[in-house]
Amino acid sequence: xxxxxxxxxxxxxxxxxxxxxxxxxxxxxxxxxxxxxxxxxxxxxxxxxxxxxxxxxxxxxxxxxxxxxxxxxxxxxxxxxxxxxxxxxxxxxxxxxxxxxxxxxxxxxxxxxxxxxxxxxxxxxxxxxxxxxxxxxxxxxxxxxxxxxxxxxxxxxxxxxxxxxxxxxxxxxxxxxxxxxxxxxxxxxxxxxxxxxxxxxxxxxxxxxxxxxxxxxxxxxxxxxxxxxxxxxxxxxxxxxxxxxxxxxxxxxxxxxxxxxxxxxxxxxxx
Amino acid sequence: xxxxxxxxxxxxxxxxxxxxxxxxxxxxxxxxxxxxxxxxxxxxxxxxxxxxxxxxxxxxxxxxxxxxxxxxxxxxxxxxxxxxxxxxxxxxxxxxxxxxxxxxxxxxxxxxxxxxxxxxxxxxxxxxxxxxxxxxxxxxxxxxxxxxxxxxxxxxxxxxxxxxxxxxxxxxxxxxxxxxxxxxxxxxxxxxxxxxxxxxxxxxxxxxxxxxxxxxxxxxxxxxxxxxxxxxxxxxxxxxxxxxxxxxxxxxxxxxxxxxxxxxxxxxxxxxxxxxxxxxxxxxxx
Numbered sequence: 061x062x063x064x065x066x067x068x069x070x071x072x073x074x075x076x077x078x079x080x081x082x083x084x085x086x087x088x089x090x091x092x093x094x095x096x097x098x099x100x101x102x103x104x105x106x107x108x109x110x111x112x113x114x115x116x117x118x119x120x121x122x123x124x125x126x127x128x129x130x131x132x133x134x135x136x137x138x139x140x141x142x143x144x145x146x147x148x149x150x151x152x153x154x155x156x157x158x159x160x161x162x163x164x165x166x167x168x169x170x171x172x173x174x175x176x177x178x179x180x181x182x183x184x185x186x187x188x189x190x191x192x193x194x195x196x197x198x199x200x201x202x203x204x205x206x207x208x209x210x211x212x213x214x215x216x217x218x219x220x221x222x223x224x225x226x227x228x229x230x231x232x233x234x235x236x237x238x239x240x241x242x243x244x245x246x247x248x249x250x251x252x253x254x255x256x257x258x259x260x261x262x263x264x265x266x267x268x269x270x271x272x273x274x275x276x277x278x279x280x281x282x283x284x285x286x287x288x289x290x291x292x293x294x295x296x297x298x299x300x301x302x303x304x305x306x307x308x309x310x311x312x313x314x315x316x317x318x319x320x321x322x323x324x325x326x327x328x329x330x331x
Numbered sequence: 332x333x334x335x336x337x338x339x340x341x342x343x344x345x346x347x348x349x350x351x352x353x354x355x356x357x358x359x360x361x362x363x364x365x366x367x368x369x370x371x372x373x374x375x376x377x378x379x380x381x382x383x384x385x386x387x388x389x390x391x392x393x394x395x396x397x398x399x400x401x402x403x404x405x406x407x408x409x410x411x412x413x414x415x416x417x418x419x420x421x422x423x424x425x426x427x428x429x430x431x432x433x434x435x436x437x438x439x440x441x442x443x444x445x446x447x448x449x450x451x452x453x454x455x456x457x458x459x460x461x462x463x464x465x466x467x468x469x470x471x472x473x474x475x476x477x478x479x480x481x482x483x484x485x486x487x488x489x490x491x492x493x494x495x496x497x498x499x500x501x502x503x504x505x506x507x508x509x510x511x512x513x514x515x516x517x518x519x520x521x522x523x524x525x526x527x528x529x530x531x532x533x534x535x536x537x538x539x540x541x542x543x544x545x546x547x548x549x550x551x552x553x554x555x556x557x558x559x560x561x562x563x564x565x566x567x568x569x570x571x572x573x574x575x576x577x578x579x580x581x582x583x584x585x586x587x588x589x590x591x592x593x594x595x596x597x598x599x600x601x602x603x604x605x606x607x608x609x610x611x612x613x614x615x616x617x
Binding site: 072076144198201225227247254293295296302304319320324326327330 | 370420421431436471478504508509572578581585588604608609
């Protein structure tokens with residue numbers, strides 16, 4: 061399902077203008093990372109996708125729905141949003157209850173709810189924790205419960221707000237696998253992240269935000285090499301891109317595998 | 332100086348210890364990074380060093396924890412907070428929620444220390460500038476973005492000028508340059524103020540550049556303790572319980588194919604990687 065944002069502005073009631081005219085189109089099945097400095101408007105933008113916020117001016121469309129015409133409860137069928145801070149999201153006393161709450165609320169049949177909840181807990185690696193209280197888990201695990209609760213809703217669009225925060229490297233790998241799985245299923249995946257190496261390895265398109273506007277929007281390989289523009293919004297190219305550049309290698313390697321190939325070519329060239 | 336001797340700790344109503352027989356010494360002026368998987372005991376160790384355990388969390392603490400030679404369990408918390416500052420993982424847990432501006436929020440701890448007004452104002456200004464949030468001084472703390480709030484939480488503790496600073500993933504919500512700036516600011520405090528730092532972090536590139544020492548925990552026990560390059564490339568740990576930088580991964584890959592200089596340690600920083608790969612160009616494949 062596609063998402064379309066046209067001339068969107070938003071000013072918080074306390075006076076800060078967080079979005080100053082954002083236009084973008086995300087095609088169905090695309091995987092997009094949104095990066096940019098703290099306070100750039102990333103979270104404010106994605107909170108418009110499920111009408112947690114309403115446009116000050118401009119519009120946001122999810123498929124053929126104008127978010128101004130629909131409630132957050134209704135948009136929950138189309139857009140799953142995983143909060144930055146899991147404690148803003150979790151409220152049940154059992155992990156399983158947390159994960160079945162969403163799909164049950166969407167009116168899915170009991171059998172489907174069970175299948176979806178099992179699948180979601182399995183994907184985040186928390187099958188063993190189904191009977192636990194979310195607040196007995198570590199912050200990193202709670203974040204994964206929040207992710208499972210949204211995965212279980214089986215929405216065509218999924219928005220992840222800083223999913224790697226507080227995760228150890230195995231957790232980050234797992235989030236990467238989940239993103240790959242969602243991509244393979246043809247879902248539209250949007251992720252806000254500060255982890256640029258993670259972004260390089262899993263997203264085909266990157267949107268760079270600064271000060272309530274879009275600074276760059278394009279293919280990851282092209283965007284993540286723009287060192288000077290990225291610096292304006294406190295972002296640096298991925299580690300391997302910086303390394304390749306310093307070595308004077310050709311190309312923009314986004315993964316270790318790509319770097320290894322570029323390295324071979326670079327060694328050949330010196331002979 | 333921080334000293335732990337044979338420290339074993341279990342949280343209340345749990346039987347499995349969260350920390351197991353930890354003995355270590357962190358000299359004054361050292362920047363020590365704490366790494367390990369979720370649930371390895373990193374936060375628990377941070378709370379223990381800061382005296383939060385046993386003053387706030389009771390449970391079962393064995394062994395001794397000394398800050399400047401004094402047992403933390405014997406020092407009243409009101410005195411301990413002037414020595415040791417603790418920055419929580421989630422800034423929401425740090426922000427008082429009772430102040431209307433960032434400036435007042437940073438003043439909160441200083442008021443509790445009973446500092447004169449002039450001194451407070453000077454410290455607030457200096458801290459705002461150190462953490463790069465001068466433009467947020469008059470904003471409402473609870474209406475800030477996650478990353479901005481994290482900076483305020485850091486500032487509110489730094490303003491108290493503790494001799495020992497314990498930070499639990501202080502950059503988890505910060506943008507990349509902001510994260511590096513926090514590491515650099517902590518390094519500057521060590522150089523200028525001679526403080527001692529224990530920082531839990533997953534951002535290994537900056538750990539490698541800024542920390543003097545890396546301690547890895549596995550299942551509540553010390554698994555490695557040493558120079559960042561040595562610990563962060565340790566093959567028994569990386570890829571199993573701790574992550575590795577892309578520099579290390581790329582170089583390890585090159586090493587497997589014989590394209591990494593023979594006697595050179597695997598890199599953990601950009602600089603080390605650049606040097607190694609440059610040298611590899613003169614190294615025949617083996």
